[in-house]
Amino acid sequence: MKSKKVPQATISRFPLYLRALVNLLAREVRIVSSQQLAEEVGTNSAQIRKDFSHVGEFGTRGVGYIVEDLIEQISKFLGLLRSKKVILVGAGKFGSSLLSYQGFRERGFEVVAAFDIDQRKIGKKAGGVTVQNVDEIEETVKNIGRVDVGIIATPAGAAQEAAERLVKAGVKSILNLVPVNLEAPEGVPLRSVDLSGELQILSYYLLRTETKRGPKKRPK
């Protein structure tokens, strides 16, 4: 293991590996080679070995990787051993659909509170949490103790303010689902997902796939 910086690209593949490994374990596969795992996630074995090598030496030469151990190692590396508390700002249809989304909980992310500015949404219950007034963010966060992630799912015009409130309340990181370029202070990790943007990218590849001919590379 070369203990230097782990590439961003590697980090963003770990969730894929983790997912595949959990599936393998569910299928009672105990040991997996980089080759097999590569097939599971749709990449190549060198990529996998290199990615792992940045973090440690998890495998056994001539054998492969013990699925269970690998899950543990990756989880540890990503900081997933302790479960995480998440709150949501923006309880519209999209936002509140996340409150009952089991996928988060299964992976150790618990949505513990939700906020909106709209009186009609405040008080509504979904996925076990009651929507509160945004003004209560700070107090609620204080009561919860530690909130790891704030998910923003407001209308575009309200997203930046939502981010600021989250930061002010001491929420540790932000997942922005609104198509807006958010500013967050240094030290507050921020990631954005833009579904419309994804559609636009697909649109591009559509154009090329249908026009041109010959071997295609799948968009990443």
Next chain:
Amino acid sequence: MKSKKVPQATISRFPLYLRALVNLLAREVRIVSSQQLAEEVGTNSAQIRKDFSHVGEFGTRGVGYIVEDLIEQISKFLGLLRSKKVILVGAGKFGSSLLSYQGFRERGFEVVAAFDIDQRKIGKKAGGVTVQNVDEIEETVKNIGRVDVGIIATPAGAAQEAAERLVKAGVKSILNLVPVNLEAPEGVPLRSVDLSGELQILSYYLLRTETKRGPKKRPK
């Protein structure tokens, strides 16, 4: 302009530029420099100029870019001039929240049909479309004529089959929102978004931000 392959990384930034430009236009900004635009999207001016240079020469030296023209050029390049038809498979809370999401429509993506396997969901209406039985995908797609994107928002176990049905029905590309590694044939562009994965990546950066010290690079 060096008319060669446009880098994938460039493609995936175009939606960001487009968004920023549309905002600028709404603020009645007519002309923008690479410097200003860079600030809007949170990158640097060299990146922007290089990205544009792959597609054409859109600017005027000493002046900048005409916002309106640039929007047109990028839209054209991404194939966004014609509006796109989208269908949805999986009309649970998450899926059906997308049916009434205005952001898609604003950007020219119209969700024209939705499908589910669950009798309780079939017949329900959301965002102007009525949820149909998945068995009707093929016929409905035929009636629509051309479906550009199929969005998959089923439970994990049903996602691969949904993808296959979409492909069989002739849907041109797939946006997968389910945390599963989907297989799609060559020639059917596929993109996946995994919100849990995003949370896991944040978890990693959280760990590092809080442990280590010194200048931080924001995760991309």
Next chain:
DNA sequence: CTATGTGAAGAACTTCACAGCT
């Protein structure tokens, strides 16, 4: 004088290919 467009340098990432363990 200002801001673009772009070769060239540099950095990041991926793939190769094989030495090194088991």
Next chain:
DNA sequence: AGCTGTGAAGTTCTTCACATAG
């Protein structure tokens, strides 16, 4: 004999720095 771990080679992407155009 088989599969990992990894330097090295190759590729892609980003940033620099400046010639070029207005």
